[in-house]
Structures are given as C-alpha cells and as structure tokens.
Amino acid sequence: MRLQGAIDNDILVATRKFLADGVSADVDSLWTAVQRSNSALKRKPKRVLQASIERVLEFIGVPDHPDDDSDAAIEQSQPQGDTSADIMNRSLRANLSAPREAATPPSPQRDGEEVKKRRMANDEPIPKRQKAEKQSVAAPTDLCLDDIGGIDGIIEQMKELVVRPLLFPAKFASMKVKIPKGILLHGPPGCGKTMLIRAFAAQMGLPFVEILGPSIVSGMSGESERGLRERFEEAKKNAPCMIFLDEIDAIAPKRDTSQSQMEKRIVAQLLVSMDDLDRDPSKPVIVIATTNRPDSIDPALRRGGRFDTEIMIPVPNESIRKHILMAQTREAPLGDDVDFARLAKMTAGFVGSDLHDLVNKAGSWQLSKYFEVLEAQARDTMTDMEVDGQKSSTAAVQGVKMLIARSRRTDLPWPAGFEESKIMMEAFLAVLPIITPSSKREGFATIPDVSWDDIGALKSVREELQTAIVEPIKQPELYAAVGISAPTGVLLWGPPGCGKTLLAKAVAAESKANFIAIKGPELLNKFVGESEAAVRRVFMRARSSVPCVIFFDELDALVPRRDDAGSESSARVVNTLLTELDGLSERQGIYVIAATNRPEIIDEAMLRPGRLETPLFVDLPGPDERVEILRALLRNKPIENIPEIAEVARKCNGYSGADLGALLRQAGQHAIRRRVTRLELQDFEYAATMIEGSVGKEAMQRFYKLRQRFGRRV
Numbered sequence: 249m250r251l252q253g254a255i256d257n258d259i260l261v262a263t264r265k266f267l268a269d270g271v272s273a274d275v276d277s278l279w280t281a282v283q284r285s286n287s288a289l290k291r292k293p294k295r296v297l298q299a300s301i302e303r304v305l306e307f308i309g310v311p312d313h314p315d316d317d318s319d320a321a322i323e324q325s326q327p328q329g330d331t332s333a334d335i336m337n338r339s340l341r342a343n344l345s346a347p348r349e350a351a352t353p354p355s356p357q358r359d360g361e362e363v364k365k366r367r368m369a370n371d372e373p374i375p376k377r378q379k380a381e382k383q384s385v386a387a388p389t390d391l392c393l394d395d396i397g398g399i400d401g402i403i404e405q406m407k408e409l410v411v412r413p414l415l416f417p418a419k420f421a422s423m424k425v426k427i428p429k430g431i432l433l434h435g436p437p438g439c440g441k442t443m444l445i446r447a448f449a450a451q452m453g454l455p456f457v458e459i460l461g462p463s464i465v466s467g468m469s470g471e472s473e474r475g476l477r478e479r480f481e482e483a484k485k486n487a488p489c490m491i492f493l494d495e496i497d498a499i500a501p502k503r504d505t506s507q508s509q510m511e512k513r514i515v516a517q518l519l520v521s522m523d524d525l526d527r528d529p530s531k532p533v534i535v536i537a538t539t540n541r542p543d544s545i546d547p548a549l550r551r552g553g554r555f556d557t558e559i560m561i562p563v564p565n566e567s568i569r570k571h572i573l574m575a576q577t578r579e580a581p582l583g584d585d586v587d588f589a590r591l592a593k594m595t596a597g598f599v600g601s602d603l604h605d606l607v608n609k610a611g612s613w614q615l616s617k618y619f620e621v622l623e624a625q626a627r628d629t630m631t632d633m634e635v636d637g638q639k640s641s642t643a644a645v646q647g648v649k650m651l652i653a654r655s656r657r658t659d660l661p662w663p664a665g666f667e668e669s670k671i672m673m674e675a676f677l678a679v680l681p682i683i684t685p686s687s688k689r690e691g692f693a694t695i696p697d698v699s700w701d702d703i704g705a706l707k708s709v710r711e712e713l714q715t716a717i718v719e720p721i722k723q724p725e726l727y728a729a730v731g732i733s734a735p736t737g738v739l740l741w742g743p744p745g746c747g748k749t750l751l752a753k754a755v756a757a758e759s760k761a762n763f764i765a766i767k768g769p770e771l772l773n774k775f776v777g778e779s780e781a782a783v784r785r786v787f788m789r790a791r792s793s794v795p796c797v798i799f800f801d802e803l804d805a806l807v808p809r810r811d812d813a814g815s816e817s818s819a820r821v822v823n824t825l826l827t828e829l830d831g832l833s834e835r836q837g838i839y840v841i842a843a844t845n846r847p848e849i850i851d852e853a854m855l856r857p858g859r860l861e862t863p864l865f866v867d868l869p870g871p872d873e874r875v876e877i878l879r880a881l882l883r884n885k886p887i888e889n890i891p892e893i894a895e896v897a898r899k900c901n902g903y904s905g906a907d908l909g910a911l912l913r914q915a916g917q918h919a920i921r922r923r924v925t926r927l928e929l930q931d932f933e934y935a936a937t938m939i940e941g942s943v944g945k946e947a948m949q950r951f952y953k954l955r956q957r958f959g960r961r962v
Contacts, residue, residue: 259300260308262289275301385455385486388446396440396447397575398568405559406431406448413532414454414488421529429525430535430554432496434542435561436792438601438686441538444561445492455486459493465514472499472510473517480521480533487531496537497544515546522554543788563599563687563793566592566760572600576607583672591676596763597687607671609679614671621663623647626654687764687789698753704880704905705873706747709864713738713755716862717839721759721795724836735862737829737840739803739855741847741958742866743943743951745906747877748843751866752799755841762793768806772821779817780824787828787838794837803842809851822851829859848954863958865951868943869905871898878908885912887927896932902941911935 266281267273278301283290289297396403413420413427420427433441449456457479464475476499483489493499503512525533537555539545549555564572570592577586595603627650654660700710720727720734727734740748749765756763764786771782790796800806807822829840842860844850854860869877874897882890897908914935919927 258289259297260304263301263304263308273305275305278305385457385482385489387453387456388450391443391447391450393447393451394578395575396444397573398564398571399440399444399561402444402559402561406444409557410448410490410534410536411452414452414490414534417488417530417532420532426526427529427532428534428557429522430537430549430556432542432545432550432555432558433536433538433561434540434558436563436599436686436789437540438599439561439563439792440600441540441561442494443600445490445536445538449490449492452490455483455489457483457486457489457491459491460495462495462498465499465510469510472514476514476517476521480524483533484525484528484531487528487533489533491533491535493535493537495539496549497539497541500546500549501544502546503548515548519548519554522549560792563597563762563789563796564603565762565795566596569595569598569603572603573607576604577671580607580611581668581670583670585673586671586676587673591680593760594680595685597685598683599686602683602685606676606679606683609683610671610675613679614669614675617675618663618669619651622654623650625660625663626650626657629660687762687793698750698757700754700758701883702880703747703750703754704876704878705869706751706866709740709751709866710754712862712864713751714758717755717797717841718759721761721837721839734839736858737842737860737862739847739850739860739863740841740843740866741863741954742845743868743904743947744845745904745942746866746868747905748866749799749801750905752797752841752843756797756799759795759797761795761797761839762790763797763799764790764793765799765801768800768802768804771806776817779821783821783824783828790838796838798838798840800840800842803844803854804846804849807851807854808849810853822853826851826853826859829854847958865955865958867951868902868948871901874898874900874903874908877905878911881909881912885927886925889929893927893929893932896929896936900936900939900941902943902945903939904941904943907939907942911939914938 262282262285263278266278271277271281275298279294279298282297282301292300393403409428409431417427433445435441446456459476459479464472464479466472466475480491483491499511500515500518501511503515506512506515522535525535535555542550542558550558570588573588573591591606595606598606703710716735716738724734740751742748752765753763766786771779771786773779773782786798790798807825808818810819810822840860847855847863855863875894878897879890879894882894887893897903897911900908900911903911911932912935915927915931918931918934919925922931
C-alpha cells in the first residue's frame with residue numbers, strides 16, 4: 249500500500265506515539281486521542297481523519313507486531329527515485345527508532361492488561377492532587393474565661409450546655425439524657441461571640457476543631473463538602489471535642505434563595521454531618537456556630553436536634569461595660585484615678601471590641617507621653633555629634649534621630665515621673681473622642697448623654713416618663729409584684745421646639761439603657777421592600793441591645809394615615825411598624841418613644857393600647873418654666889449673675905425651649921460685637937428684642953383642640 253501525501257506521514261507519527269502511550273489500537277480511540285492533543289491534525293474533518301488513521305493501521309499491521317517490520321514496509325512502499333519522500337521517511341524512522349521507545353517507561357500492568365495513563369486535554373499528565381495540611385485540633389491557649397466580663401448569665405448557660413456534657417458524658421448516658429448537638433451564638437459584630445467560645449475551649453483543654461466559614465469554600469466541585477466531612481470525621485476521632493463554625497451564614501444560607509448549587513450542597517452536607525454525631529454517646533461532639541445574621545441561615549439548621557439552642561449576646565449596657573473594662577485591664581498597670589463607672593457611662597453604644605480598642609489606644613497614648621519626654625531628655629543632654637553629626641532640616645527627622653540616639657544610651661537615667669509606667673484616667677479621656685462605636689458605624693445613634701438637669705421645667709411630663717419607662721427598666725420587680733406590664737410605647741406631641749427629643753434622650757440616660765434614635769424619613773427608601781427591611785433592622789438591633797429605648801423623631805413622616813389617597817409603599821411601612829410593635833409585649837426591655845407635632849395625621853392604629861398607648865402633650869413653657877429652662881442653658885457658661893439674667897425669660901411670652909436657646913446665641917453674638925468675653929444682662933435684654941416666639945397663637949389654638957381629642961392632661 250502507498251502512503252498518500254504528507255498528511256499520512258503526520259498521522260503515522262501521531263499514531264505510533266499514541267500506541268506507545270497505551271491508547272487502544274482502534275480508529276475511534278486514536279481519533280479521540282488526536283482531538284485531545286495539541287496537534288494540528290484535530291482541525292481536519294472527522295471522516296477524512298478517521299479514514300487516514302484506518303489506512304495507517306492497515307499499513308503498520310496492527311494488531312500483529314507493528315514494530316517488527318514497519319520500517320521495511322515503509323521502505324518498500326516508497327516509490328523509487330522520490331528523494332524527498334525517502335528523506336522524510338528516513339527522518340521518521342530516526343524519530344521512531346529504538347532509543348526513543350526504550351526511553352518510554354513501560355506501562356504498569358494490572359491482571360495482564362495494560363493500564364492507561366490519564367492525561368489532560370493537551371496530552372500532559374494530570375498533576376497529582378496536593379494533600380491539604382492537617383489542621384491542628386489543639387485547644388487555644390491565648391485566653392481564658394477571666395478575660396470575659398459582664399455576661400455571667402451566658403457563661404452559666406454555656407456551662408450547662410457545653411462543659412457538663414463534654415466532661416461528664418457517662419452521667420448523661422446513665423440518665424438517658426441526650427447531649428445537645430448544636431449551639432448558635434448570635435449578636436451584633438464585636439460583642440464577643442468568638443472570644444467566648446475560644447475561652448471555653450482554652451479553659452477545658454479539650455480538642456478544638458475550628459471551621460472558618462469562607463475557608464472551606466472551594467472552586468472545585470465536591471471539595472467544599474469533602475472538607476466539611478473531613479473536619480467532622482476529625483472531631484469524631486478526637487471526641488470528646490468541640491467544633492467551632494465561625495460566620496456560619498457564609499456557608500449555610502437559605503437554600504430557597506441561594507443561587508449557587510454549591511451552597512445548597514454544603515448546607516445538605518452540614519445537615520447530614522450533624523445528624524451523624526449522636527451514634528456514640530460516650531464520645532460527644534458539640535457544634536457551636538456564630539453569626540450576626542441568624543435570619544439568613546437555612547431554617548433546617550435551626551430545628552431541634554441540630555442548632556436547637558440559640559444564645560444571643562447583646563450590646564452591653566452600662567453595668568456590663570464596666571465589668572468588661574475591668575476584665576480587659578485586669579493585668580494592665582492602671583493609675584489610682586481610673587474610674588470605671590465614669591468610663592462605662594461615657595461609652596454608650598460600645599461593644600466588647602470597641603472597649604478593647606479603647607484600652608489599647610489609652611495604653612498607646614500613655615506610651616506616647618513617655619516617648620515624648622524621652623525625646624526631650626535626649627535633646628537636652630545629647631549633642632548633635634552624638635545624634636548624627638549634623639543638624640536635620642526638619643523637626644520630625646531630628647526627633648527620630650534623637651529617639652534612636654537615646655535608645656543607645658543605656659547609662660542615662662529614666663525621665664523623672666516615669667519610673668513606673670501606668671495607664672492614667674487622662675489617657676482614656678484623651679482617646680475616647682476619636683473612637684467611633686460600632687453602633688454609630690451601623691447607622692444607629694447612641695446619645696444618652698443628657699440628664700434631667702439639662703431639662704428645665706416639664707415636670708409633669710418627666711413624672712409620666714419616669715413611671716412609664718425609667719421605673720420599669722430600673723425596677724422591673726415592682727411591676728412583676730403588682731402583676732402588670734409596663735406601657736410599651738409613649739407618644740410625645742406638641743409644638744415644635746418644646747424639648748420632645750431632649751426628653752427622650754434624658755429618659756434613656758436616666759434609665760441607663762441603650763438609645764437608638766431614628767429620624768422618621770431616614771428609614772424611607774425608593775426601592776420596594778427596603779423601607780420595611782430598615783424598620784425590621786431597627787427592632788432587630790434593639791432586641792440585641794436590651795434594655796433599649798427606640799426614639800422615632802418626626803413619626804408622622806414614617807406612619808401617615810392609611811387611606812385611598814396614600815401610596816402602597818407607605819402602607820407597607822405602617823404595617824411593618826405595627827407588627828413590630830405588636831411583638832413588644834413578648835420582647836421585654838424594648839421601649840418606644842415617638843415624637844411629632846402633627847399627631848392628627850398619624851395612623852389611628854399606632855395609637856391604640858398596646859402600641860403608642862401613652863400620648864403626652866408637651867406644651868409651651870410658662871413664665872416660671874422659662875426661667876428654669878434658661879438657667880439650665882446657662883450652666884457651665886462664662887456668665888455671672890445667672891439668677892438675674894434668667895429672669896429675662898419671664899418676659900419672653902410664647903417662647904419655646906428652642907427659642908430660649910436662640911436667645912442665648914443672640915446674646916453671645918451681641919457680646920462678641922462688643923468685644924467682650926463674658927455675657928452680661930444687657931446682652932440678653934438686647935437679644936429679647938430681636939427674637940420672637942416661633943409658635944404663633946393660631947397654631948397653639950390648634951394644639952389645644954387636639955389636646956382635648958387625645959385626652960391627656962399633661
């Protein structure tokens with residue numbers, strides 16, 4: 249048979265190569281091998297290529313011994329006188345000579361048959377899979393339970409759910425009591441969920457298998473599930489053991505809304521792995537997971553038998569913040585003037601990580617003072633030659649050189665007053681203003697820094713608020729003894745500028761509760777569903793910050809009356825807020841205060857008992873009340889004869905609290921124009937002639953009519 253052109257010679261070379269690599273000697277297998285290779289042959293039509301392969305197989309005599317007489321056959325098939333074809337055939341024989349075949353390692357045999365080597369599409373051998381490094385199961389050693397402060401109730405729960413089952417499994421087995429499988433800790437970011445679990449693991453010293461949510465997610469199909477199975481198997485081998493799933497919402501979202509099949513498979517694998525944990529009661533394994541988005545986890549994980557116990561770690565209140573600060577500074581050298589109670593009062597809205605940041609920054613500030621004195625000492629005692637031989641052009645560079653030179657002079661004494669380094673109270677007060685608590689980063693205002701002393705007058709309203717909110721928070725046992733529940737909501741309404749917002753802040757400060765201030769319009773969003781979600785987020789944050797006071801300013805913008813003229817989106821927001829308020833009877837410790845100067849347009853359902861059931865009218869202050877308010881405004885101001893100046897307010901008929909604040913500012917501007925630094929009586933008398941009351945008589949008549957409708961005396 250005669251070879252037909254150069255294409256058959258190329259196919260001959262490729263065929264011999266594939267046969268040597270263990271490809272089966274049939275047309276289909278060889279064609280498939282050509283398609284997987286990086287050869288130019290795969291561009292040829294399939295039928296043409298298969299016909300050429302068939303002719304080559306016939307030519308080399310497969311399956312009979314193709315290597316014995318293939319060279320001779322090629323020589324006989326070559327036409328005489330065709331020099332170019334002869335040269336080409338000789339080069340082919342050189343490439344297919346014995347040394348190359350000898351260099352090809354023999355294929356492994358299995359039961360008398362040749363085993364084919366698996367290769368990639370470009371005919372390269374498949375790389376071996378790298379084995380993942382075996383993760384340690386040793387318990388943490390860098391912290392203990394003494395580092396946790398202010399959550400004794402949660403520690404008691406963890407003792408019952410984790411310590412007893414893991415350390416005394418035989419006792420549970422003898423009583424036929426099942427050991428809990430899963431515990432879900434949730435709460436705002438930075439409140440200490442991860443630290444609490446690691447502290448328990450370190451305290452018990454048991455094996456600790458840590459699964460960081462995003463770390464097990466792999467791009468290869470099946471790798472994520474395999475990694476999860478291996479970690480659970482490792483835990484069962486080392487039982488009794490704890491499995492810690494951090495940020496579980498990253499690997500176990502709700503399957504009905506998940507767009508990825510991999511996430512659904514991971515959730516299914518986690519469910520199966522947890523169900524498989526209770527086969528050997530003598531080797532308990534408890535899974536503890538953390539998240540700050542519990543509602544985003546697949547519901548199948550939160551049923552009984554899996555994560556059947558959920559513990560919420562709340563935002564710390566004032567008392568808890570004090571204990572956290574004491575725990576975090578228990579080994580730090582503190583000055584005698586450090587007042588933890590004062591710091592706890594000044595750190596409203598701070599969570600555990602914020603307080604940890606406060607302690608670190610205070611220590612850094614104290615060290616900076618020491619290094620400043622050290623640099624000054626070097627400047628006073630060392631010459632330019634000792635520093636660097638020449639004077640630097642800038643003070644900053646010179647300061648660096650001074651500090652470096654001082655570090656080399658070990659013979660110099662320490663600066664006076666710094667023989668013993670301690671963190672003083674001034675360090676905490678200096679760094680406190682530069683720390684933004686996590687609550688503010690999430691968009692919630694936490695400003696309970698107003699006391700009753702900052703509010704003049706409004707005595708009757710203050711008494712009502714004291715009974716409705718402050719007393720239930722500070723002394724809940726009184727209401728429990730009487731057998732009644734505290735009012736769930738208060739509506740402050742009245743003319744603008746009369747102190748409604750200030751009253752809400754003072755209530756939160758007086759009760760030492762967390763305070764979330766919401767301006768009504770800021771929850772509204774043009775996108776469908778976003779406004780309702782914003783309302784739910786407010787109440788979710790409040791539930792994690794108990795005791796908490798939620799203050800809705802300008803409530804009429806958020807919940808206007810539902811009627812045919814209103815929009816559908818506004819009605820959905822009203823419905824969402826109504827349902828959240830209905831749940832307050834089951835959510836002890838959350839109190840709602842709302843403020844408005846247009847109560848007539850608020851939806852009537854908001855004002856029924858069980859919601860904002862206590863409407864309080866905040867009227868314009870009378871003459872004596874105006875004097876009290878101005879005295880409160882003049883506190884801590886560079887002013888003499890405050891009683892005499894405060895009497896100016898008695899003549900300011902129709903003034904609200906905001907108007908009296910404007911009176912003070914106008915008086916200050918008049919003093920500045922006179923180029924004096926102390927306010928005097930003449931400044932206030934001048935300001936009284938420039939400021940008029942902001943609420944007119946007609947507006948007040950409308951408020952008095954509404955007062956009769958709402959039926960509150962104050």
